[in-house]
Amino acid sequence: LLANPRNGAAGSIRQLDPRITAERCLDFYAYSFFVGDNNLIFSTYAQERQTAALVGFKVLKQGRLCLDLNCVEQFHHYWDQRRDSLPFECDGVVVKINEIALWSQLGVVGKGPRYFMAYKFAAEQATTRIKEVVWQVGRTGTLTPVAILEPVSVGGVTVSRATLHNVDEIKRLDLRIGDTVIVERAGDVIPKIVQVLPRLRQGREKVIKVPKHCPVCSAPIERLKDEVAYRCTNSQCWAVNFRVLAHWASKKAADIEGLGPKILEQLMSAGLVEDIADLYTLTEGDIKPLERFADKSAANLITAIEKSKTLELGRFLYGLSIRYVGEETARLLAQFWQKHNSQSASGLTPLQVGDFFACLSVSQLEQIADIGPIVSQSIFDWFHSSASQRLLSKLTKVNIRLYLASGQQERHSPLTDKTVVFTGTLKSLTRQQAKDKIRELGGKVSSAVSGKTDLVVVGDDPGSKFQKAKELGIKIINEKEFLNLIKYGH
Numbered sequence: 001l002l003a004n005p006r007n008g009a010a011g012s013i014r015q016l017d018p019r020i021t022a023e024r025c026l027d028f029y030a031y032s033f034f035v036g037d038n039n040l041i042f043s044t045y046a047q048e049r050q051t052a053a054l055v056g057f058k059v060l061k062q063g064r065l066c067l068d069l070n071c072v073e074q075f076h077h078y079w080d081q082r083r084d085s086l087p088f089e090c091d092g093v094v095v096k097i098n099e100i101a102l103w104s105q106l107g108v109v110g111k112g113p114r115y116f117m118a119y120k121f122a123a124e125q126a127t128t129r130i131k132e133v134v135w136q137v138g139r140t141g142t143l144t145p146v147a148i149l150e151p152v153s154v155g156g157v158t159v160s161r162a163t164l165h166n167v168d169e170i171k172r173l174d175l176r177i178g179d180t181v182i183v184e185r186a187g188d189v190i191p192k193i194v195q196v197l198p199r200l201r202q203g204r205e206k207v208i209k210v211p212k213h214c215p216v217c218s219a220p221i222e223r224l225k226d227e228v229a230y231r232c233t234n235s236q237c238w239a240v241n242f243r244v245l246a247h248w249a250s251k252k253a254a255d256i257e258g259l260g261p262k263i264l265e266q267l268m269s270a271g272l273v274e275d276i277a278d279l280y281t282l283t284e285g286d287i288k289p290l291e292r293f294a295d296k297s298a299a300n301l302i303t304a305i306e307k308s309k310t311l312e313l314g315r316f317l318y319g320l321s322i323r324y325v326g327e328e329t330a331r332l333l334a335q336f337w338q339k340h341n342s343q344s345a346s347g348l349t350p351l352q353v354g355d356f357f358a359c360l361s362v363s364q365l366e367q368i369a370d371i372g373p374i375v376s377q378s379i380f381d382w383f384h385s386s387a388s389q390r391l392l393s394k395l396t397k398v399n400i401r402l403y404l405a406s407g408q409q410e411r412h413s414p415l416t417d418k419t420v421v422f423t424g425t426l427k428s429l430t431r432q433q434a435k436d437k438i439r440e441l442g443g444k445v446s447s448a449v450s451g452k453t454d455l456v457v458v459g460d461d462p463g464s465k466f467q468k469a470k471e472l473g474i475k476i477i478n479e480k481e482f483l484n485l486i487k488y489g490h
Contacts, residue, residue, distance in 0.1 A: 005089050005156065027088075030057035044098045062086070065098060080121045089156070092120035108478075112458065112466055123184040125194070126159075128152040130179050133164065133208050135215050139243030140323045141231040143221065145170060145208065147181075147193060154185050162191040166228045170208050174198070178205035214239075235387055241275065242268060244321045248276045251432065252327060253319030254308040258301050266290045276319075277394035279305055313337060313348065313402045314439075320388075323378040328446070329371060331439055333357070333379070336368050338404055348402040354392040357383040370444070405440065414485060415443035419452055423466050424459030426479050437486050449474065457482045 012024040033042075033052035042048050046065050053059045062079070066072045076093045083090060096116035097103065106114040128149045135143045145164040152159055162183060164170055173196050175181070180200040181193045210230055211221055219234030232240060245264050249256040256279075267273040272286050282305065287298040311319075318330035325333070337356060357379065365376035382388050420438050422431060422445070429437075434457070435445045449456060449468045456469040456476045469476050477485065 027058060029060050031059070031094075033057070042100055044100060045096055046098055048100075066095075076119050076121075083121060090121075092118050094118050112462060112470075124155045125182050125184045126152045126154045127180060127182055127197070128159075130175070130177055130181060132177055135211055137214060137216050137232055137237060137239035137243070139240060139247050139321050141233075141235070141237060141240050142229045143211070143214075143231065147175075149181075149183065152183065154183060154191070157185065159183060159185070159191040162193050164193070167210060167230065168228050176201075176205040176207055178202075235385075236274075238268070245273065245276060245279070247321050248279075248319045250319075253315055254311060255315075256308050257304045258297075259304065263290075263301070275391055275394070277391060277398050280309065280395075280398035280400070309399055310401050310403065312405045313353070314405060316350070316353070316400075316402050320382070320391075322382045324375040325379065327435075328444055329375060331444075332368055332370060334404065348404075350392040350395040350400050350402070353402065354383055354389060358389075405436075413441040413443075415441040415455075418443045418454040419446050420444065420455045420457060421446050421449050421453050421465055421469070422457050422459070423469075424462035426457075426459040428479065428483060434482070441486060 008024070009026055012021050012026055015021045030052040031049075033048045033055075042051070049059050049063065064075060066075060072095050079086075079090075079093060094116055095118075097106065103113070103115040108114065128151075130147050131150060132148045133145050134148060136146055137143055145166070147162045147164055149160050149162060164173075164175065173193065175193070175196055178201075180197045182195040182197065183191055183193050185191055210223075213220060214232040214234060214237055216239040217232065217234050217237040219232050219237060221230050222233050223230045234240070242261075242264060245268070246261055248254050249259040249264070259279075264273070267279075267282075267287075267290070270290065272282060273279055282302065284295070284298040284302050287293050287301055288295065293301075312334075314327075314331040314334035317325065317333050318327055337353070341356070360380070360383075362373070362376045362380045365371060365379055366373055368376075371379075415438055420443050422434060426434055438445050446453060449465045449472065451472065453469070453472070453474050456465060456474055457479070458466055458476055459479055466476070
C-alpha cells in the first residue's frame, strides 16, 4: 500500500519495466473528450463527459451539473466533508462553465483558462505533541527553531518536524514544549503548526527559551537591533562554515557536481576543509581514504572542483554567502562592476573584486538600483572584514578567475529593467535557464508577485502567483509567448 497516491502514481508511470506499472493497478479518468480541431460536435461540457463514458472511458461519477453558485458552494462543502469516503485522494473541486460556446469568449490567461477554476479543500490537519525544540544554525549564523513532533500522518506523509521560523512566531502561537498542537502541510507540502490547544495542557509544559550560546560552537548568541532573528556571533562556527560551503557548491553558485552535504561533512570532520578556498587545495590522495570513495570517484570530484575555478562574476558574488545578497542582488553588483570598469572581466581575480567593492561607501552602494540601506551596509561590512579579505586572497592564490556574463553588457531589449516572475513548470527549458535568459536581456527575476512586477510567465500547474497576478492586473504570458519574446523581442 502506497502512503502517498500522487507520488505513487507518478513513480509507477515512470517505471522502466512495464510489468511493474501493470502490477500497480492504476486507473485513468477522462475529464475532456475532443472530436476534431474545434470540438464543435458538443455544445456543453456535460455532453463531453457523457460521450466519453459512452465510448468506454471512465469518468468521475461524483460530478454534477450546478445551475447556480449556491449549488456550487453546496457541492464543494458536501465533498469537503466526505472526501475520505472517495476511492481516491483529492484536494478540491474544479468548477467548469457548461456552455462550450462561452469558453472562447472567456479566453485563456497564460495556461489558465478562465472558463474553469479549482476550489481547494481546507488543508488536511492532524493533532500531535511537541517533544522538543532544536535550534539550527544557517549559513549567515541565524538560528531557526524547529519543533520535533511525535510522528503523525498528514495527507499520507509522516510528519515529525516543523519549522517555527523565529521567536516572534513562537510568541504569536504561545507555543511550549509538551503542547498538543494542530499541524497541516501548507500547500499539501510543508509541515506547519497552525494552532496550539492550551486546554490540553497538564502543567508540565516548558516555555521555549532562546539559547544563550550557539548549539554548535558554544559562542554567544545575539539579537541585532530591529531584527527578529538571533545569530551566532562566531563567524567561524562549524555549522555556519558547513552551510557556506554547501551554498558555494550549489547549482546557482559554483555548481560543483558531486559535492553534496555528506561529502562536505566528511571533508570538514577530517580537517581537510575549513573554508571555500580549501576545496581548491584538495588532491585525489586526500579524498580516496574517505568513506565510499575509490580512484574514479575521487578523480571525478577533483575534476568537478577544478572546473569551478572559472566562474561568472554574479555567481561568484552570490556564492560568497554575503548576508542579504541573493541571486538578483549579486547580478546587480556584477552589472555595477561592469559599468565602472573599462577592462574586460575575463581573468579578473577575487582580490580585485574585493578591492573594488571595499572602496565604495554605504551611500555609493545604495545608489545601485534595488539595493537599500540594510543590504548596502551588509555588503560594506563584508568587504571590509579582515576575514573576508583573507578569503579573497586565498581564492586568488588557488587561481579562481572570474568573467562577466554576456548579458551583463549594455544592451536594450523588451525586457530591459523589467521584473519577471515565473510560476508553474516550463517544458522547453529549465527554470534556471529561463532566469539566465531574462538576465541576459537586461531584465530582473523575482520570486514573488507584487505591484513592482511587470510580467508573469505561466507554465504547467501554476501556483498562487498566477492568481495574484490576475488580481493585480499584471501582464501574463504563456511559455510559447515567452519563447517568442526572448527570441524575437515580441
